[in-house]
Amino acid sequence: MSATTDFTHAAFTQWLREHKLMGVRSTASQYVTVPPKPLAPAQHECDMEWVSLSGKGTLEAFSIIYIASTTMIREGYGRDHPYCAGVVRLEEGPAISAQILGVDVSHPETIRVGSPVTVEFIDSGEGAQRRTRLGFRVGV
């Protein structure tokens, strides 16, 4: 895989399978973005490089979801097994959507915007079928 030069979803997903949260950075402007995009918006620099992200951030918005998408229904979630989806602002600046772990979904009023979170990779399936989704855990 030419993940070092292809700033694609396929490359990002490959990094996730390796339990790495990667963004891209413009070498000239030092602009960091995730999800990865091949060019930086302001000056259209095409000098991006992959950069390893700390995986630390802050929960900025969230919801406890009862009526799940079919993606999450396949993972066993739904009305009787709700889950938390959120947006995490990373230390490096950009924010990304992820499942939020380590929260009491039956008491959503206890979950705080502003909570520090740490990346956690959510694997499902085995072997070649293994896929990895992005998660963040509160309170570690």
Added chain:
Amino acid sequence: MANRKLGRGVALVGAGMSGFGVFPRLSSRDLFVQAYLEMLGTVDKGISPADIEAVFIGNFSSELFEGQGHTAPIMTEWVGLTPRPSTRIENACASGGAAIRQAILAIASGMHDVVLVGGIEKMTSLPTERVTDALTTAGDVLYEIPAGFTFPGFYAAMATAYMARHGASAEALMQVTIKNHDNGSLNPKAQFGTRISDIIASKKAAAEQKGKPVPDWADERAFLSDERANPSIAWPLRLFDCSPISDGSAALLLVAEDRAKSYSAAPLYITGSGQSSDAALHSRSDFTSIGAARRAAAEAYAMAGITPSDVGVAEVHDCFTIAEIIATEDLGFFEAGEGHKAVIEGCTRRDAVRPVNSSGGLKSKGHPVGASGVGQVVEIWKQLRGEAGRRQVPGGPALGLTHNVGGTGQTCVVHVFERRS
């Protein structure tokens, strides 16, 4: 941003809609025919179909909802306008507003004088999970969907961010629901033509009739806080915070300003048009406001030469209750963080200083997504012409606004309409 003006003026001379609701026997083309015929009946001085030169159709996803692509020529055929050029515009739930803007640009450019705009969506043939999935495609399927987001989930996330920053409570969300159901109860085209108090009374009566324990909700807030009566969909949003899954269509007739009086005794003039785009929700700096709405509104206000306080009646995109509160701030009706207080104080009621969603909004009227932005204009048409009947905003407003959001705010389209005496 430069203050752009249209190349020539554009007027609205007709507006109609089908009912919004669940219509198992009607496809989108059937609904469009209903909207078109009602629209023709609103053209005061009549119009020959031969005058209509082009058709723009707002539609989000006839492929996913009906298994039908290439929808615009079909709509055009069904109203007998083949072979006019016919184009579908897709910007998720802002498809209707975007179609209106394209019609405006087609007229302002001088290419056409008389243009038909339609909005259509037929959503109720699919089970709810598949509708949820179809709507989710208006987000980023590569990066937002794997997180588990759904559309109620996105707006719920905005609600948690808004509540955390501004100290808002669920009370404000409930007041949006109560107000919009009150307004919708006066709209014969609304999907939910019932006030929350009527729903409570009918549920109590039903329990009594069946000999079951009668629920003891003291008022609307007690009912809306009851998890059994109003279950969580995506906390903090519950069922009654969400617009419904709907079928429906709306149609407008736009003409060059110098033709307006030949069709209409009381045309409306489209004096402002704004549209903006944005990144996926997570790629924005602020989750408590929709930047595309602020930019679209600024563009439309500048073009029209007005300020927010000039707006006498507004239809805003209340796909979820929190969205209406945020919209009233993005449009400049209230300062950031004040919108939740304003709705609790009743400032957005039909008879108050800033009437919002006199039609019942998407919440009560229904949200056939591609039709919603066009349907908003039907309400402004009625309100500015004094034809809104029992839900008429008092004082004879002369200036109306529509605010139509696509997705979580990746698109917003704002239009300003004026009645001239």
